[in-house]
Amino acid sequence: MLKFNLFKWQGSGKVYTLPWLRNRLEYSSDPQRIGEYAKTSFTRSRFVMKMLTEFHLSKNSIVVSEDDHAMWLKRISRAHMPADEAIPLIAHDLMDHVFPTFESHQEQQSFQVTDKLVREIYRIMLDKMLKVNVLKPLDDYIETTKFPHGSRPMVLEGLMYSLRLHMPFMRPVRYFLDCLFFKKSLYMKRVSSKLEQMVYDFSIPRPNSWFSTLVELKESGKITRLQFRGEITSMLVSSFSLASAMGYALLCLAARPQYQRKIQEDPGFAKYFVMEVLRLYPPFRQFGYQQSDVTQGNDKAGGVSHEFMIPIFELHRNSDIWENPKKFYPERFLQPEVAKGFKYMPFGMGKRSCPGRNFSMILLTQALQYVCSDKSPIHIIKRDTLPRGGSGRLLSFAIEDTISYRMK
Template identity: 25%
Template sequence: MMNYSKSALSTIPKAKKNPFFGNTLDFVRNPLSFLEKMQKEFGEAGLVKLNLVNRDFFLVLTPEDTKHVLQENNRNYHKSEAYKVLAIFLGNGLLTSEGDFWRRQRKLAQPAFYKQRLALMVEMMNEEVMNLLKRWEQHTKNEALDMSEEMLNLTLRIVTKALFSTDVKHRLGGISESLNEIMHFADNTLKSFIRFPLHIPTPRNQRFKRAVEKVEAVIYSIIEGRREELKQDENVRYDDLLDMLIHAKDEETGETMNNQQLRDEVTTIFMAGHETTANALSWALYLLSKNTDVAQKLREEINTVLGEDGMPTFENVRELRYTLQVVQEVMRLYPPAWIMGRKALGEDQLSGHPIEANTYLILPIYLLHRNPAYWQRPNEFYPDHFLPENTKNRPTYAYIPFGGGPRMCVGNNFALMEMQIVLALLIRKMDFLLVEKNETKPDPLVTLRPKKALKMKIKTVDR
């Protein structure tokens, strides 16, 4: 038990606040510029106390404290209340569960993301991108496309196939609208001060419930279909994530997951596994269209490694080093998961200040990624930030697009490989031209999305 005097607690730096609203209005009006202001004022202190919606939060500003929370003392922290909004839909899946239950589920799900499993996904990813290129060929060249939407559809198709193979296409009709509805609901709920409990039939609550029911019905019918097939022939196996999850067995008890647990894990992977990646890809196309020198260098690497018509393989993707640097740099500037929240279970210490039990922490990934102490050109698109000579002296927790410690994103290698493959195949063949005056800014919702529709024209590369 740590004992702190009142004076030790009072030395914790505090942001100036409004007597009625605390820091809520400033934060909600423009979260990113508010965070940047906090970084400037309190960066040296490493920690600052904020008051949001009548509750105290500590904003953690250093990689060292972030590492302490996510890794060194991770058992002292649970996810914060904001994740409860996600849990309404994701249930007790990996992203939202805690403690021993989470530990067991993570152990069961982890092998689905091992390298040999990912290797099986490469061809499927290639096929989906090639189908997209074919669809684009039929598209009138002068008409602009909304690239955020294109990338969202692409990553949704990829994660669907990764989870369920190819046999479920017909059952997924209309699901993307429902997913959209669910994401909007989560965004709005996190942003608004007044939340109507779900049992109050507001139009938004009703739409959300209908969307959840629709997605849930599809997922349950797929799970039940698989179970039925296994009843007919217990040796039926698929090369997909659902197959791994259905067969995953607890080492100690020999138990497998029931339908409810499968539903929660599948839904979590479904949601966590496509919107984030789509955002990163949209930002990549945006940044490449504005940095043609980087796009050119990227295309040279792709042509050297893959040739004019060669396809990515699990082996040659590793040679796409500059492509990886580009992906890393995109997620530095625009981390899809731009902020994370935690709650301290017991007392702790951060930047020399005492942290009491039940304290809420905000971990602003966005700020770490733009802190001038760790980045030569913090606000520029500069993939050389990720050259080995530039990364070696940087604290690991200065760059955490996938979080860190035991709760680090289970799909990180899947996502990195997917983004390399998508970019390699698209950039080899296409130039992406941003429609004029359509500059965009990041919109910090549940994930960091481009604020406006990302309208782009596409043009086949001249050879």
């Protein structure tokens, strides 16, 4: 039957093949198997690269470049990351913008999580990572633009990939499908390309900034014009990941007010709270690797490509590893070994793992500490439910939900 010929399962159900494309993908949320794989020499999988390149915002940034280029550029960019000591102030500033203060102590204010956080975090990324002074036209554009989460469900992107819709000559078909079903994706592509141009036209790079370094690299021919633009879009993409984590963290805080008191009494606990948020709601829901020696054009050596996918959402909720996996329980991280042994990896693993990890962890922790402290002028209003966290997307951009607060 057609159904059985199309999808062939092997072994314990973790190896998945599409015989008609001769592709072989292994899916695993078993820490032991991931640990074995981690001992080999691996890099980002071509499958994930192609999905990111063709179906997401950035076609030419570090994320979708080959190892040599990525390692080289990551090393240069590291010097431009904010110093650890500077991050608390960035976090306080961010929260003051996200929760603007107002006169009345009775009135409740609300905002839409995705829009507000992406906008404010994007401003932080321009100011503190790219290190530019934003001019009014750009600031106005950021202020008036909506930043919805607009990606397609993962299963569909996988299917589109399998049907070769990522190939350049299929661009009209992709465009047609997007026009019909995924207008938000098209809209976000337009916004990101407009932002690339506006950042170039309406911002002033500070001396020795990441932006001026990128301009120098472009002018000396060390990166192409498209790679330069890709790194500008990278700021927007990172803002989405961070806004997703921050949004979930604030919503979890509203749903579990006892932790507001706990963090106030013991600020160090905020770190475990953030870890639990990233366990239950990892912004990247899945990533994939392949052996480093499998080069482009030769990724089907022997008729198969050895791609290893980690569905992080499932790994982080695997009941064989986590006690009461669906329970929001940050205390579980008080025992450090609970996160060890390839059970917990919101920032990926290996040489292509996230360079924004340290910055994100400190920023998230400091933001929560500030919101829960006496210094913060706001009080987050209790909500009844934890946010829902679907597993259907390769990247879960910040979610659409509302948070309410009032002045203390």
